[in-house]
Amino acid sequence: MTRILMKGNEAIGAAAIKAGCRYFFGYPITPQNELPEFMSKEMPKVDGVYVQAESEVAAINMVYGAAGTGARVMTSSSSPGIALKQEGITYIAGAELPCVIVNISRGGPGLGGIQPSQADYFQSTRGGGNGDYRLLVYAPASLQEAVDLVIEAFDAADYYRNPVMVIGDGMIGQMMEPVEFREPATKRELPTKDWATTGTNSSRKPNIINSLALDPEELEKHNIKLDKKYKEMEEKEVRYEMYKMEDAEVVMVAYGTTARIAKNAVDALEKEGIKVGLIRPITLWPFPYKAFKEIPATAKALLSVEMSMGQMIDDVKIANEGRLPVEFYGRAGGMIPTPEAIAAKVKDILGGAK
């Protein structure tokens, strides 16, 4: 397979087309603009459709409509735009439709800034919209992983009839790396979409896409059914990477591009004789709680490293179950942590340089 040097946003778009996505509903917002731009150019070439919606709210509702017909469909945005999409996302989750949502996230709150940030961890993993629902959330750390996960996301969405979010910070969207387009790593038996609104053809009962259930008993049943699906996702879909965990004195936890910076810190500290490991969640939901069971007895502390004021740290604490002290290092607002600053924090935790 040939590897092509591509910009992140475009690589994500190309991956979606490779995965059979033919409908993209977008709205401009920095730093994800190259993705809808790419789709507007490429979709017509594959007999697909690009629509620039009047808002993020409309875009996600177009996704809702298109997903109802059983089509593979995607939208993308960045943090404040994803906030606007939450209405549609909860309806899509409630109506059990597959789709893929890309968040090339930026600093917040409010309009925030346009530089890379991981301050959407809560928004991605703690609902965002109303009601008891979950998204499968992939957080790639490289463009190859972004491409692989986008392709995978369409299968996972179809398999679970659930929206899947791929979250990358502004760096993932903007940087260039060589990528190749591969078949999804997980082979899934995909169910037929006999629920889709493609017209009854006067040969079956009407299909209804809906998230309303006025009868509380019926709604609770639906909630239980959804929960069962989420439990299955927790069981089967957790992904993470463990890096240099052996004999680690401090175990860092970081995802996305922050994890790559954290790895540099791990390597630099190793040269100084300080053993540090890294847990890199690839799925933010379901969170890799089980990875924390593999932390070696040598560990004295956990360190959550994020481009936020501390959001994933909540999950790190849940995973830790009170065993080790949980420390935090973060930069926010579009500021990016340096390996040196992370290393300094580790030394600080260990009581100064050895």
Next chain:
Amino acid sequence: MAKAKGKVKFNEDRCKGCELCTTVCPVKIVKMDKKRINIKGYHPATVEEMDKCIGCANCATICPDLVIKVEREK
């Protein structure tokens, strides 16, 4: 020309007693049956003098609840 002869059938249990049908009958035979109450708890619309019905379907046209079926012969 012979006067059109019609017949209306009320699916009484669908009736909500709104009385709209009684206002549009040109021969004024659609009435609310004040002696009876249907499954929904309303006095249903009914026709007693069916021989006067001309089968114009006005009542069915304005009925919001699909209560009425209309037949006609010349």
Next chain:
Amino acid sequence: MTVVFEKTQGLTDKQFHYCPGCTHGVIHRLVAEVLEELGVIGKTVGVAPVGCSVLAYDYFNCDMHEASHGRAPAVATGIKRVLPEHVVFTYQGDGDLASIGTAEIIHAAHRSEKFTTIFVNNAIYGMTGGQMAPTTLIGQKTTTSQEGRKQELTGMPLRISEMMATIDGAVFVERVSVHDVPHIRKAKKAIKKAFEIQLEGKGFGIVEVLSTCPTNWGITPVDSLKWLEENMIPYYPLGNFRTPEEGK
């Protein structure tokens, strides 16, 4: 005897939940009859709104998609873009379309999406218990305009059809009423025309149907028809605002 009127195949057997005398039932039936007459029930996808007609998905005998409040035109856009040969319609009330969903309806028309919107205007929020809508008339009492709607506080009622007619992509715009039998028959003609225009691929069409809300207006169903005729029609004049030129 031949049957001259019976329930259309375009509706299911489910009984409407609407209040007695509410003309939603009439409008549902007209849409369903048109779908049947055009022979398109099997290739139609309808989009239900939030509001009194939220349960429309139970009544139309075609595939249905329940949208969030005001977003039906965006949902319909998604459906129609995937299924360009299918018939797609939205059925929306005045809270849904004229308030929370103004952006979606304007831009569906602006893009001239090839679906049909049935806009039911009864000058009030029905499902939530009779609050003021953008279409509520001046002086009309609602639960959030208890002394009657005042222009200086809440502006003048919004005329959607007139507004839609300024949008090039809205190729068919007509306002009709269902307050008596002749008007019901006219309303059906307009609805049929709007669907025919969709089938011909000419662009976006909307039919605004003036409708009643006896429960929240606080008058009888029979008086509601009169109230509509005497109060709504003078402010919301009936007629065609836009229609494609023949042969185009």
